[in-house]
Amino acid sequence: MINKDTQLCMSLSGRPGNFGTTFHNYLYQRLGLNFIYKAFTTTDIESAVKGIRALGIRGCAVSMPFKESCMPFLNEISPSAQAIQSVNTIVNDQGFLRAYNTDYIAIVKLIEEYQLDKKSCMIVQGSGGMAKAVVAAFKNSGFEHLKIFARNEKTGKNLAALYGYEYIPSLDNQSADILVNVTPIGMKGGKEEFDLAFPENLIQQAQTAFDVVAIPAETPFIQFAQQQGKQTISGAEVIVLQAVEQFELYTGIRPDDQLITEAAAFARVNS
Helix, strand or coil: CCCCCCEEEEEECCCCCCHHHHHHHHHHHHHCCCEEEEEECCCCHHHHHHHHHHHCCCEEEECCCCCCCCHHHCCEECHHHHHHCCCCEEEEECCEEEEECHHHHHHHHHHHHCCCCCCCEEEEECCCHHHHHHHHHHHHCCCCEEEEECCCHHHHHHHHHHHCCEECCCCCCCCCCEEEECCCCCCCCCCCCCCCCCCHHHHHHCCEEEECCCCCCCCHHHHHHHHCCCEEECHHHHHHHHHHHHHHHHHCCCCCHHHHHHHHHHHHHHC
16 A cells, blocks of 8 residues: 555656566565555656655666766766766665666676677677667676677767777678667667667577567567577566666565566566
8 A cells, every 4th residue: 555655666768668667566566565666757857866856766767868868967876887877777865866777787697697608799789878788798798899880870989989899880791699789679669669670681690689678578680580590688688687686776675586587477468
């Protein structure tokens, strides 16, 4: 039952979805926690962050396109978020806003879980806040042969230079063992919902397809790669791992693996 002591957690996204809301609220209910979670969007990120502070909102997940623009309005940036200049989690301790990046943690864990070869050649498409987390995770995991492609040439070149990688102006005549999509291409409800993130010939000769788009879990990119017999890593896996880290930051409690699996399955069905 919601009462005056209920703590609110929230998300800020350009395209709010139901996965995080359903995932967190399921865990709150199962663990008997007096919390509630709600998704929001905004056209005024400064006012939104000030509202988190002023209203005592306990925590906020931050998604595209606010992962960088929210940073000037926070009190403290954790080392991982500071290093990549991208925030996906805000924790409010009595008006003091601390920022983290659990996306980075999730990507590192998936690199280890899928035993991706550090000698692989790879292409990352995207140059926003999530792309920074992805590129930093691969860099710090020892991957040296990485190229970055972005439709925004300026931000793409800046990201490549930041981590000592090559920027490529086109996907034509390229090849890679690992392809990573860190753009909204394939995202449900978007104008590119039914588009492939990479050309078919590039996917066909790759070994691994990695898409950070969480909804749907099987984007056109992932579906095509599966049809070609490729190893695939979906955004649904990323969103669960980073959400668990957020849940622990907000509540101080880490659910066991079985409960996490239940919550993720429930959220996928009800998103």
